[in-house]
Amino acid sequence: MTSTPLLKLSGLSKSFGAARAVEPLDLTVQAGDFCAILGPSGCGKSTLLRMIAGFIEPSSGSIAIEGRDITALGPEKRPTNMVFQSYGLFPHLTVAENVGFGLALQKKSKDEVSRRTDEALRLVRLEAFSQRMIDRLSGGQQQRVALARALIMRPKILLLDEPLAALDLKLRHQMQEELRRIHQEIGGTFIFVTHDQSEAFALANLVAVMNQGRVEQIGSPAEVYLSPATLFVADFVGETSLLAGERRQGRVTLKAGPHFASAGRDGPVRAIVRPERVGLKSDGVPAVVTDAVFFGASLKVSLRLPSDETLILRSSEADAAARYRIGERLAVGWEDQQVIDAGPG
């Protein structure tokens, strides 16, 4: 293996007129990575992905694949293929013709096209549907056709724009499994866009969190989850509670009461508290249960602190439902929090 990364974005940005959709960013993706671009709606995820695919010309910066600059190439000349959010399947062609479209364009022999089409359809488990028209397929099946149509090209990088967003929850989980299986089976490099953090964590080994056109953090799911670089990441990723406080001479005092040692600059801070770390503590902070929602394996409890802030607690104990009744007054505490400097206010 060489040291040149598979994909290298350098200073890549895009403005639409005066509006910055993507701020200059750097991103490096290695061969075999499953990379998630995670962020809320409108943060520029699609714009970034479409720049990599070649549909949007960047305002600045460059895109290199295996060290070769492809910034100026059109989408048809790039070794990338894309699964579109709305699939973009050809309604006038059958499933097999859709999947074979790219190879037919390359003037491959009929035999090869049909052999590889079968292969691709088998990979997404749609062998039985090859002669169907697109409008006779369910949403999940259409999704697989779009996937097969891109995979058959053996792209160096497969780009997926919210590929599962249109599917219902059950199908989404099923397709996540499929995507993971396919990624392992073909050993490819996937970059996918999502606004669903659980999906990003379920699939990716590399997560880039975006907010308002900026990449706020790039790292493994564990890094992003356990040590968020910014308040936004902390807030967006997972169900953390953010508690306001103040640091003075190496000691943080939270508005809600607790204080603890924490090295750093004096000034306002936020403490990040993970819901699974919160529990009952006899000498803890007084809290009132304001909401309790049962999620199969665990109970998610919202607590109101004296500072009027909300603290989320997650408990999978058997008697949780009996213990955390709405309106109940308790004393709670938590083990280790992470502290992030916050701007004034």
Add this chain to the structure above:
Amino acid sequence: MIWRLVIALFLLFMLGPILLVVLFSFGSNALIGFPMGGLTLDWYTKLAQDTGFHSAFWASFIVALATATLATITGTCAALALTKAAPKLVRSALAALSLPVLLPPLVVAIAIVVLFVRGLGLGLGLPVVILGHILVAQPFVILIVMARLARFDQATVDAARDLGATHWQAFRLVTLPQIASALIGAALVSAAISLDDFIIASFTIGGGNTISTFVWGKMRTTLDPSINAIATILLVLTVGLSALALRVSKYKG
């Protein structure tokens, strides 16, 4: 019950004249009226031997074909360009393009003569007729094609490009097949507009006749049932073409 009667009367009012035209074209009586005498194909034979009708028929055929082809091409290009333009521009462009639809045909005819013949020095004749018909038919093409493009999935074109198609290949293999039936519809409408027109043709044709100017000339001299025969031929032509178009466009775009 009463509503059925109303509908029946309405249909009779609408279709009655047309049915009469068809019926009389097969009647042996030279006067248009009842009794119409026996059934005959005389009026068709007479037309078949009429060299004036021959040339009018071919002139109409050429004009309609050229109008349908050219207006569909130019109108489709305009529609494709408009879907990529800013919404504000589209609104004003559509308003401007729809003007010929709203203007009295007479004014359009005069304008065409002034521009093409007086202004640009083109001689009167079929080319000018065709230009005039394109002017009138094109807005309809644009509106029909834009309506189709409004529910066209642009992602299909992006997908084609992503899979290695050039702009042109993407258009030919993905856009065109999807909008084909709209284009056929637009071409038929253009042909119908062309066949239907009398005013522009009579202003710009110079010598010779299209079917409509031929009928007009005939109406002024003799009112014989061969006019009904011509009308019937036109009817069969347009209905037949539409039926064919529906069959050809097996994918309902």
